[in-house]
Amino acid sequence: MSLWDFLNIGKTSPKEEIASLPQKLAQYLPNVDEETRVKIAAISGLLACVANADFKVTQSEIEDIKSSLKQWCKLSDEQIQTVTEVTLKEVSSLASLDVHQYTGALDKVLNDEERVGILEALFHLAASDGEVSIDEAEFIRHVGHGLRLDHHEYVAARATVLTHLKMLKKD
Numbered sequence: 453m454s455l456w457d458f459l460n461i462g463k464t465s466p467k468e469e470i471a472s473l474p475q476k477l478a479q480y481l482p483n484v485d486e487e488t489r490v491k492i493a494a495i496s497g498l499l500a501c502v503a504n505a506d507f508k509v510t511q512s513e514i515e516d517i518k519s520s521l522k523q524w525c526k527l528s529d530e531q532i533q534t535v536t537e538v539t540l541k542e543v544s545s546l547a548s549l550d551v552h553q554y555t556g557a558l559d560k561v562l563n564d565e566e567r568v569g570i571l572e573a574l575f576h577l578a579a580s581d582g583e584v585s586i587d588e589a590e591f592i593r594h595v596g597h598g599l600r601l602d603h604h605e606y607v608a609a610r611a612t613v614l615t616h617l618k619m620l621k622k623d
Contacts, residue, residue, distance in 0.1 A: 480534045492525045494557040500543035505588040516580040520573045555598025567599040571609035579613040
C-alpha cells in the first residue's frame with residue numbers, strides 16, 4: 453500500500469468532493485429542488501471558504517454565515533444550522549478549493565446586483581472577526597472573477613469593510 457492510498461489522496465478530486473455538497477445537503481433538504489440545492493451549496497461553500505481562509509472559524513463567523521444563509525437562501529433556522537455544519541465540515545476537510553465550482557453555479561442563477569451582493573456578504577463575513585486578512589481578500593477577489601464581476605465592483609464591495617482590511621492597517 454502506498455502512502456497516497458493510506459492517506460486516501462487521489463481517490464477523489466476536490467472538484468468531485470465539492471460537487472458532492474449538493475447531494476450531501478439533499479438528505480437534509482429533501483423538499484428543495486436540485487437547482488436550489490446547488491445554489492445553497494455554492495453560497496454556503498463560498499461563505500465557509502472565507503470563514504476558513506485563515507484556518508480558524510470563529511463563532512462570529514459562524515453567526516454571520518447563518519445570517520447570510522437566511523438572507524440568500526430563505527431557509528428555516530434548523531435548516532440553516534444543518535447547512536452551516538455540513539458545509540463547514542466539508543470545506544475544512546479539503547486541502548485546496550476550486551472557486552469556479554461555486555461561482556459557476558451562481559453565475560447561472562444570479563443577476564449582476566445579486567453577484568455583487570454575494571461579494572459584499574463575503575467581505576462582511578471576513579470582517580466579522582474584526583479584520584479582513586489578505587488571504588480572505590484574495591479569495592474574495594477570485595470569487596469576483598469567477599462571478600464575472602468587474603474590478604470596480606470588487607473594489608466597491610471591499611469598500612464596505614474598509615476599516616477592517618488588515619492590508620491597510622498600520623501595526
